[in-house]
Amino acid sequence: MSFVSVRNVQHLYGDRIVLERVNLEVERESFCTIVGLSGCGKSTFLRLLLSQERPTSGEILIDGKPIAPEPGPDRGVVYQRYSVFPHLTVTENLIFGSEVDRARFTGRLFGAARRRARDAVGDMLEAVGLEHAADTYPHQLSGGMQQRLAIAQALLREPKILLLDEPFGALDPGTRARMHELMLDLWKRTRMTIFMVTHDLKEGFRLGTRLLVFDKVRWDDQAPERYGATITYDLPIGGNEPVPEDIEARIGPSDGTPTAREITDADT
Amino acid sequence: MTRLVNKRPGRGHILFLGLLPFVLVTVVYLIASDARLSENPNDKLLPALSSFGDAIERMALRPDPRSGAYLWWSDTWASLVRLFIGLAIATGLGLIVGIALGLIPYLRAAFQPFVAVLSLIPPLAILPILFIVFGLGEVSKIVLIVFGIAPFMMRDIAIAVAAIPRELVIKAQTLGANSWQIATRLALPLSLPRLIAALRLSLGPAWLFLIASEAIAATDGLGYRIFLVRRYLAMDVILPYVAWITLLAFVMDVLLARAAVRAFRWTGEDGG
Incomplete structure (x- = not known):
């Protein structure tokens, strides 16, 4: 089927x-x-x-x-525009998914849990070539970098589609x-x-x-x-x-x- | 010939031109004051600079013979407490109700027309009701400020939240966010710059409502003092108080603008 x-x-x-x-x-x-x-x-x-x-x-x-x-x-999605959260840095954009997944009420991770989440996105950051831009905001990135970030963000939730x-x-x-x-x-x-x-x-x-x-x-x-x-x-x-x-x-x-x-x- | 729209002043010119209206008003005042005082040394309408100095010294640096308070500072304190509590409650309401209206279609359907009507009621027209319901104390003055600016802030934040690109809200859902997380991690931070802007715009009306309520029923406060000494035509007190209120409002506006630039680096704008 x-x-x-x-x-x-x-x-x-x-x-x-x-x-x-x-x-x-x-x-x-x-x-x-x-x-x-x-x-x-x-x-x-x-x-x-x-x-x-x-x-x-x-x-x-x-x-x-x-x-x-x-x-x-x-099901993950990447749009032509408005695909990343403008108020979060590159790393914060990437850990957003695990943050909302694990902290249902605050939607944020703190301390050691946050560090672990940051470490966990390191490979993906490298895979899309954004390791040097980890702490910049999307408006500081080029269009291509923003789309790479959006793709990485979507992939981290491991969607089926x-x-x-x-x-x-x-x-x-x-x-x-x-x-x-x-x-x-x-x-x-x-x-x-x-x-x-x-x-x-x-x-x-x-x-x-x-x-x-x-x-x-x-x-x-x-x-x-x-x-x-x-x-x-x-x-x-x-x-x-x-x-x-x-x-x-x-x-x-x-x-x-x-x-x-x-x-x-x-x-x- | 260069068009007027293309002529730009240099840096020194900008400073000079900016100060010019202030200097002009001061000079005109001094000339007029001098002319009136030379005709009648007891004229109260346009006091000389020295009278302002005396009045400020009397109000700010010497205790009031009756109450023992330094009236300038006790008035300032009383007014600022009312203003800040009113602004804080209005901002909190604006944020919570605004986000709820902007994000949740059912709440929007139920309350948006109501808030729109609420924001059209002239706040001063309900001041008598507030005095009747809440008495002549602090509560009625604070409620007037809240009533005067909260509906505007609610509508402004609701518009800002509704204007968040649909793509971002969908994206958050595909990353697993629930409604509460969309409100707190998306709508709240994305609408904060707009909140600061709304707060800055609300400072003027907030002072207006504060002074109006103090003028009608109070025993201290900047507005109370101005309206009290009006009976004695004490321009030497009124004008410094007005200048002081203006300065306070100006400083608050500048601080908010600075805070916005610092807090919202992600917008990529340099404030204004």
């Missing part, structure tokens, strides 16, 4: 259908990259997997059981390439199941073991809200295949220029 099952999920915002007839079976330890035009519901899909929102209809199962109704430590919402979208190309190396390395070590939304088709092909394309199969110019997006391509990928032309034509090269469809389509 597959690890994550999505069965006939439909999601509406008011009258607007965002997702419809989404079906998906994902094996353990997959790295699913999700691509699609702006407003195609790919981020919405990620929010459903996170239980940040509940699907209007249909069901999502993890390990055969219905998904927990609210976000929890079994890691959800990434365009985590490298705001980074420059060089930093992004190094983040790809890091991400693949961490994924190989932890063997988590990863879902990653990206608008960069090449990134999707480079990182994933499976590529999901979200798109609308039906389109009404007079009433674009009447039809939702679904998974139109579901490709197993192994690393270095060229990007298929039909998908590239549909999603477009990742140079950030919006297509006419994107402009008429509202943001999601």
Whole structure:
């Protein structure tokens, strides 16, 4: 039986259908990259997997059981922005998870317990290359360092599933390439199941073991809200295949220029 | 020609220009005072600087012949105690209620309209009610300050907490935090800079409510003294008291601004 099952999920915002007839079976330890035009519901899909929102209809199962109704430590997340706590230093951000886990009332550890927690995050600090920035605040870090911190923070809770919402979208190309190396390395070590939304088709092909394309199969110019997006391509990928032309034509090269469809389509 | 919006004063100019209005007001006062006193040496409206000196010495350095107290300092103490207790209670309420309203949708639905209406009641209009309910003692004055500024602080903190990016609240949940931990470890520290800002903005109204309540019913305090000596047209006491109140308020504002910069290094801002 597959690890994550999505069965006939439909999601509406008011009258607007965002997702419809989404079906998906994902094996353990997959790295699913999700691509699609702006407003195609790919981020919405990620929010459903996170239980940040509940699907209007249909069901999502993890390990055969219905998904927990609210976000929890079994599913980690890294967003493009606002992923780390600005009022905590790098180390404090990393020990936050064990602090709230062990001190249910104060949410803080003191003395020896705090020292142990600090020691416990040392390896992770090193793995993401932040050992020299341990006591700095996020606003003093570069964008890439902030995202490395966010990833490390999420991994420390050892989630079964890691959800990434365009985590490298705001980074420059060089930093992004190094983040790809890091991400693949961490994924190989932890063997988590990863879902990653990206608008960069090449990134999707480079990182994933499976590529999901979200798109609308039906389109009404007079009433674009009447039809939702679904998974139109579901490709197993192994690393270095060229990007298929039909998908590239549909999603477009990742140079950030919006297509006419994107402009008429509202943001999601 | 350089546009006016692009002309910038240098450092020396900034100091000079900043002091200029103070110097101008002082000079105008001295000229006017001198003109009135040369016509009538007993004029009480614009006393000479020497009269201020005498009044300050009488109030601050010599005990009052009747009570034996140094009135300047006993008035200051009485007023500051009322002010600080009022500010402390209002700040505590603002923080607790603000975070609760900002974070918990059910509490927001139940109490946000109520707090909004509460904040629109003119505090001075309920001062008679406070005097009737709490008597003429300290409690009614402190309650007036609390009533005057707490609703504003509650709303301000609630807005600040509601403006915390949704991503951070979700992230905290994925790290295992419960509602209480989200309130204490996320909402509380993230709203503290806003609390200090709200407190600074509330200093003016807090002094207003303090002096108003002291003017109406008190036996000591800075506001009481000003309104008491008004009967004798004692401008030589009133003006130094007003200057002293202004100085106290200014120092409190500066201290709060300094404390904010030091306490909130994580914001990456240098205060202001």
